[in-house]
Amino acid sequence: MTQEDLSRFGRDYITVGDYISRVFPFLGVRFISVNDGFDSINPQDIDSLDTSFRTLIYDLYSRDLSRKVRSARKARAERGAFLSPYAPYGYIKDPEDKNHLLVDEEAASVIRRIFQRAADGLKTWEIAAELNGDGVISPKNYKIDAGCTRTPWRSIQEDNFWTANLVGKFLRDERYIGKVVFGKRVRDAVGSTHTVKISRNDWIVVSDMHEAIVSEALFEAAQACMREYRECASPTDSDKPLKRKVICGVCGHVMKRDGRKNASYSCGTRRLNTRFDCPDEKVPEADILDAVMETIQVYAQYAVSIDRLLIARQNQRQLDRKQAQRQLQSLQSKKAQLDKRLQDLYEQLVEGELSRESFASQKKSITARMEEISRTISELERKASSDDESSNALIEKFKSYAGITALTKEISNDLLKSVTVYPDGYMDIQLNLVDEIQELMETLRRESCTA
Structure with a gap:
């Protein structure tokens, strides 16, 4: 792997250091940073002070730059500039000013319909069902058809449809009355894509910055018919992993x-869109938790087994190094003897005790032998000086979950990607970092086959 410099690979100096000193050597990946003159094939480059300081400086620089960019964006937002990369449904970006919105009449008519039906007293799911029944294309598909390149939300089906949550989101959106709203979410770490919600009181809201799609009177009428808005804190409760x-x-x-004592999960899509034959049966939360826990334990046991193999391999390499050191001593002694033999040949040639033909023949044989020994010595010196591998961080992470008795919110955030439930009761459980575990297992398998 080749990068322009270390900052192009990553700017969290702890993570970068872990990959350079542990992950890449274990996977047999050679990492080269051209501008920094770094090459992981040289052991002295990996843990040098120069490399450590470079990654630390890149980390501090990126944090300082992030603060300046945030400050500049906040100042622009306070002046009413629209800074989101994509226009909300119902609007398009002004071709002459990317920070200004223009009304998209086709989509705006749908937005007006949603607000009017809400003001008439319809619930959000009833509005969504009505739109689906009338064949109104969903915002996602509408934007895709218009050429939007935004990465779509996770969905098994390519076709998207209106949902109650989506309708409710639109009804709460003040941008439809001409306001610019900025700062609803913020990234919680430099370089991270994960965002956290910001309190409504801390949003930047600037009025009359673009043409409104609905009047303030209609907007307020729709709000009055909806459940009162209550700002919820970021979920920290451990009972909903x-x-x-x-x-x-x-x-x-x-x-x-559902919020009952014996909670269960169900799909409400069928009442919104009859095209999907989603099952009516509820799936007990306890069954899902048991399946997730069982899957985590399986991979935790994989991690324990891999760790044992890593320890065994490390022990074998220590034995190999000791054997290499013994062979080195023997070969170095032989090389010294050959050096002495070659010196004796020179003396015999000078004193006339040896003909030139015999000298040349013996010298050629001794030189070839010395070159062979030198190559072997170089290889043995490399083996003898190789460092012991530290425990793999990924393995240690999974090992720490061996024997857990409950799925907490923290463990779920760390390990669980998704649980897909099918009508026949089958569950497809996706864990984070599973691909890396499987790759480690495959690497060890290949090494055992070639050993």
């Missing part, structure tokens, strides 16, 4: 959890 991670295997949407 599966929140937004249980997916319907038919429609691809998140399944809803």
